[in-house]
């Protein structure tokens with residue numbers, strides 16, 4: 001893969017690998033006896049493997065392609081394959097977590113396999129591993145296409161992709177060893193956080209530089225969403241992770257915030273992670289791949305601008321709805337609640353815009369499972385934002401908070417919206433990137449669609465039931481004013497729903513495995529697309545950019 | 551000047567309100583500015599056919 005880098009670029013890549021190896025070595029030596037030492041070893045191994053890849057290419061001749069005539073898609077391809085790998089791992093972990101809640105014996109009595117450790121492996125695995133890689137990969141695709149410009153740089157896209165995955169691996173392995181700074185979705189410790197800042201700033205610079213090369217006067221709206229995702233995540237990540245390491249040779253650190261400020265900072269981060277990671281980035285996907293697949297321009301471009309700014313400026317304020325009835329000042333809670341309700345307007349504007357785009361293409365939705373993935377994703381986006389705005393109302397939250405209702409809401413968004421839009425985008429972009437006629441098997445895509453939909457519906461309904469029962473049992477009093485049910489009573493009541501959730505999750509996981517298999521077979525076995533008359537070839541061989549016989 | 555609760559909440563309740571109103575007016579004007587219509591339409595259609603490589 002590195003053969004398409006020039007000699008100078010290969011040298012830069014090699015230098016980065018060497019620096020990384022040294023960093024790993026220092027971490028391993030200094031942090032000996034602490035999880036940080038193990039992480040040093042992981043960094044060292046990762047640097048070693050990357051070095052091998054670069055070394056294999058280093059003696060090869062310079063690439064013969066003309067870089068001005070085509071896009072640079074190698075990092076996109078790698079990112080998509082890695083995303084599918086994380087999908088299977090992360091969702092597999094999810095099924096395990098779900099199964100542990102139904103049958104606690106499935107912990108098998110090890111420390112690393114306890115609920116508190118594998119749960120963050122699931123959440124980080126699906127959000128960052130699966131979602132993050134899919135976002136990075138599709139953003140490379142979209143930024144080049146919409147700007148009609150090649151990526152600004154050939155080493156930096158690899159640095160961002162591989163560096164981000166190193167972060168994911170350090171995060172996941174750390175949880176299994178018990179490393180956490182106990183901030184949800186920001187669990188990794190200080191050194192991983194610093195590394196992510198470096199990667200993320202590179203990502204931002206790459207994006208801006210590519211846009212600066214664009215050959216289109218207007219920056220297409222999908223890019224705005226991707227940019228908001230990158231920029232705001234950087235801001236959130238840096239502020240929420242401000243901490244003082246207890247020692248530079250160990251993982252433990254102490255947050256710069258305490259008490260209610262800490263809680264507010266965490267949920268300012270936490271909800272904006274939902275907003276800018278799980279929503280804005282994926283809306284970027286939606287605004288590019290849905291019109292493209294439906295072969296119709298977005299219903300209202302003007303509405304897409306309005307909803308973009310609406311989403312960006314409302315979301316920033318809503319974090320406090322996670323802290324209703326806490327020590328947080330009442331007016332801050334009310335502020336979060338009000339903005340959450342207002343947020344419904346731009347959210348539904350986006351979902352509606354997507355569905356209106358399909359007006360006139362419903363026959364395609366019926367026939368094409370890929371487009372159907374995107375259509376259903378838009379519907380679930382509408383559903384989960386409606387539900388969220390509702391749950392943010394203080395009175396409703398007094399019932400839903402701490403219950404499985406929240407978990408149901410999370411997965412209506414995460415499975416129904418995030419995962420489905422991602423799978424739809426993957427299915428539409430894979431044949432294109434590997435220059436195949438279609439996916440290896442459209443029947444498997446169809447199977448995946450129904451498995452995913454059934455899995456999501458089972459999961460969400462199980463959690464709605466379980467959550468509301470749980471919430472009501474917690475607030476039922478006897479005539480003498482004592483609680484009617486013990487905590488254990490609620491656990492017994494929830495058990496059947498936990499079993500149902502594990503089954504729904506297993507269906508969803510099966511779908512993801514089918515997707516990974518289908519993509520693998522597409523790369524390996526699907527027939528090549530015959531280039532059309534002046535289709536730009538990848539000109540890897542010393543082909544002239546313009547066919548000579550024309 | 552101390553950064554008190556009073557001060558921050560006053561700023562949030564006054565300045566915060568006005569800057570959001572100003573922003574929403576500004577953005578609506580931008581989105582519906584008549585002469586930009588063509589440019590938006592072109593952008594919306596531009597993604598339908600973009601596989602022919604950079605720079606055309």
Ligand code: HEM
Pocket residue numbers: 091092094095096097098099101119122123126127131406407410411414415418419501502504505506508509
């Ligand atoms: C195979 C499908 C999945 C299964 C079986 C599954 C299962 C679970 C389970 C059992 C929990 C813990 C709930 C609890 O603590 O009570 C959980 C939490 C979570 N999952 Fe999943 N999950 C799946 C897919 C996904 C996907 C695709 C995403 C994101 C893109 C996701 C994001 C999350 C998040 C953010 C949480 C934390 C929720 C909270 O703290 O309220 N999950 N999941």
Ligand code: HEM
Pocket residue numbers: 184270274278279318321322323340341343344347381384385386387388389390391392393397400401402406409410413414417418
């Ligand atoms: C208008 C949009 C939305 C609003 C107003 C909203 C509101 C809420 C509220 C009120 C909670 C419960 C807080 C609590 O009681 O602790 C919540 C939790 C959550 N929501 Fe949403 N939501 C929205 C959209 C989404 C979407 C689209 C997703 C995902 C893809 C999502 C993911 C989550 C997650 C992961 C949590 C759990 C956080 C945790 O406790 O770990 N939300 N949301």
